[in-house]
Amino acid sequence: MTTEHTHDKQEFTFQAEIKQLLHLLSHSLYQSREIALRELISNASDALDKMRFVSLTDESQRDCGLLEITIEPDDATHLLAIRDTGVGMTRDELVTNLGTIAHSGSGEFLKGLSTEQKSKAELSLIGQFGVGFYSAFMIADQVRVRTRSYREEHGWEWSSDGTGRFTIESVESPLPRGTEIILHLKDDAHDFAKPYRIKDAVKRYSSFVPHPIKLLPEAEVLNDQKPIWVEPKRQVTDEQYERFYQHLSHHGDEKPLWRLHVSVDSPIQFHAVLFCPPTNLERMGFPRVEHGVSLCAKRILVQHDCRELLPDYLRFLFGLVDSEDLPLNVSRETLQDNTVIRRIRGSLLKSIFDRLEQLAKDEPEAFQTFTDQFGMMLKEGVIVDFAQRERLAKLIRFGSSHKADDKLDVSLDDYVARMPENQKRIYFLGGPDLAAIEKNPNLEVFRKRKLEVLYLTEPIDEFVMNSLGQYGGKRLTSIDSDDLELPEAPAEEGKAEDAEASKAEPGFERVLTLFREALGSRVREVRESHRLTDSPCCLVNADGTLSTQMQRILKMANRDMPEAERILEINPKAPLIRRLTRLSANTDHDAFIKECGLQLWSNALILEGVTPDARELTSRIESFMDEAAEKRSPLIVM
Secondary structure (H helix, E strand, O other): OOEEEEOOEEEEEOOHHHHHHHHHHHOOOOOOOHHHHHHHHHHHHHHHHHHHHHHHHOHHHOOOOOOOEEEEEEOOOOEEEEEEOOOOOOHHHHHHHHHOOOOOHHHHHHHHOOHHHHHHHHHHHOOOOOOHHHHHHHOEEEEEEEEEOOOOOOEEEEEEOOOOEEEEEEEOOOOOOEEEEEEEEOHHHHHHHOHHHHHHHHHHHOOOOOOOEEEOOOOEEOOOOOOHHHOOHHHOOHHHHHHHHHHHHOOOOOOOOEEEEEEEOOOOOEEEEEEEOOOOHHHHOOOOOOOOOEEEEOOEEEEOOOOOOOOHHHOOOEEEEEEOOOOOOOOHHHHOOOHHHHHHHHHHHHHHHHHHHHHHHHOHHHHHHHHHHHHHHHHHHHHHOOOOHHHHHHHOOEEEOOOOOOOOOEOHHHHHHHOOOOOOEEEEEEOOOHHHHHOOHHHHHHHHHOOOOEEEOOHHHHHHHHHHOEEOOEEEEEOOEOOOOOOOOOHHHHHHOOHHHHOOOOOHHHHHHHHHHHHHHHOOEEEEOOOOOOOOEEEEEOOOOOOHHHHHHHHHHOOOOOOOOEEEEEOOOOHHHHHHHHHOOOHHHHHHHHHHHHHHHHHHHHHOOOOOOHHHHHHHHHHHHHHHHOOOOHHHOO
């Protein structure tokens, strides 16, 4: 940022991202220009909230006077002024707050927006990156900000026409504490200086702002809505809930996916309204969301984003909590140690989990939408919140071999309800995607025995299974584990199987020996498989080691992590292995059998998504092709 000094006035250049944002705004990125008024009122409300908090924690500011917002239109001069009696800003705060975008991810987001995305992004951008002030340039070709911080005796004026530069100068005449934003309205926005337009915008977007909004010169209060969180639930309409959600979220006409209205009288008294948005911005590539829930004491805001009220994995919720039992002089530093806060948190968690369980039971489609958007955050909770792990485990969902689609809609309770009586474990298999999982040869015995396997397609799923360990007394086991402990097959199934066909042919042990010699330290062991029905081989993990998918995830995080030793299981009933077993009777074929062992091991790795040494692999395949072309391969000798 550059500056030019002109006596008492300084001129600055906007941060590059601000220039781009202002360009987008000037070209009508947003569909509703009333958003500008909404954002400026919200900023004023935030300033008043901060002043309210300062008055509670700073003895020198105890008498903070009236906290209010006033809007003064002047139709004759086409000016619109929005004032608040909040904390105000210092010169440095003006430079920081109005000259840069605080969040580093905003610049990349703006650069990456396509034309179509710009029209759709509208209400997500403003409010998501703290850029609401700049919406003023949607309706104004010049914006002046006159402000005095409660920490200073004199004020400052900020001014810009939105073309790339702004000025800051001191104000000699006394200014009241707070901030005044003066909009010089564009020719096509003169209607924003008319009272009817202001009243409509405030009613639509700012009815629940917790400070009076007065329209001058009559001082008419425009937001006389009662705080819905203290009203009986039956007296609050869906429209009122939706408008309050839109006020909290700054998401325009968006409707919440679900809501929760809680009123508790014992052992503590509090009221709360919580909302779940319909989309998870984190899944869309936005930075980590930090919504938080506002905390009030006797309807007076104590903390705007009180993250002590809910665990971090529920950060996607918007809401407000108002407690009659919370002391007004509580400070941010003591919130975490306050017994009332801990009790409210426990009660809120119980109510949230009750609501989600009810949603899953009564509105499965709505719950599926919730799971698609926020299921990953609930799984995050399973990992970090031991106290709530059991309730969270009931709410998380997975894919499954029980069904044909790829929806994550199978609960652990669903799985347990379908288990055979003699099954002692819950089986799962992880992979990069559903297609890769379904090609895994470890599934063969489960398909044959009609045993359900949970599919873990999200990286976090492996950490969830490791954190849970068991569910309902059933151990959670990856099917690529050495120790499966499969339930006994039904008696009729055993009779139907040809016992002779299941036995390994003479010479099979010699094939295993040759494979061991060829593979050496690449595997821990080569042994006969009792889990394969069709495939010639598969790789399994020794008991006590991590699943294959978990090893892959950790390897991506730490490339220096040593490879875990695997076990190569060979299926003696596979046609290829039967042929190699017969060939093993002649020692002239030993070298070829060893090459086959190496290739089978490579194939098993490839099926898991791991690429072995490319030169060695291609050289071996070319050798097989040469032998086949010369008709000298033992595989085609008749």
